[in-house]
Amino acid sequence: MTQSAQRAGAALERLVDVIGQLRERCPWMGTLTHESLAEYLLEECYELLEVLEGPASVAELRSELGDVLLQVVLHARLQEESGSFALAEVIDGLTAKMIRRNAHVFTPDGGLRDVPASSIAEIEASWHSIKAQEQPDSTPFASIPAGLPALAAAAKTLKRARRNGTSGREEGGVVEPSVEADPASEDEVGRVLLAVVGRAVDAGLDPERALRVAVRRYQDEHLARSGSAVPVVPK
Structure with a gap:
């Protein structure tokens, strides 16, 4: 130790x-x-x-x-x-x-393996494969917490769908709708947001964090325009 x-x-x-x-x-x-x-x-x-x-x-x-x-x-x-x-x-x-x-690092008894680490893709595939063996009756979305913020839940859902063998773009209206016109309903807003989340996922970005940072920046800029002193939010 x-x-x-x-x-x-x-x-x-x-x-x-x-x-x-x-x-x-x-x-x-x-x-x-x-x-x-x-x-x-x-x-x-x-x-x-x-x-x-x-x-x-x-x-x-x-x-x-x-x-x-x-x-x-x-x-x-x-x-x-x-x-x-x-x-x-x-x-x-x-x-x-x-x-x-983490079978690429440890033997079943907890000892260390004498082989180089695998690629990141292989490591992730191994992790998810072992997890699936531990939870054989689980659906791809089973472990996503119900109380997770909507953007984070959407991103995790699309990631799981892609990993499960589907692109996610053809499911549930994830085909990108037009964002030029004003949305006519909450359903349409939801489809637009889900499409944006899908683009973030494909780009390897975290939409939940991105929106948090953008909201803080907007708040600071709004207060700055009104003459209030505000802390600087990192870009």
Whole structure:
């Protein structure tokens, strides 16, 4: 085990102990449930996204990563209290998955392979093949969260459709409609948006991130035109 791994293990052990003490001794922390924590998990993930996409400092990134880690530790602690599993089982399960799905690096027992890494395309194909073997009855869209933002869900859906052997362009009206005329209905707006997402996917771009950045830039420019001081959004 490397020195970095030893330090991380000791730090995580201390954090788990602190959270355990808070659950037992802090009235507010003691009342938390999976349901009451849900809003914080979503909020912390979006705050981390803002830091990753903005001109944030290293200290801010470290802090936001800690906030997301806190959510994982808290949810695992709640399950430990119910007697189902603890954080160790979460970590063990993730470790086993990383070994199992990265057969180009690891042998089944977790040892390292003595062969050069495959191409990115081969690595991705192997990952998805192993995942399909683990979930044989799953549809291409089964693991897409229902609460995912619409642009992100559209992009993931089209990527899965393409990987599943179809282009996606001939399905569900993904054939690119004309954007010259004003849309006459929500259905037409949806088709236009889906077509734009498809073009972004084909270009290897993230439409969800692109729109977030564009919205922030629009807000800054709008405030600048009105004379308000605003932070600079990175291009």
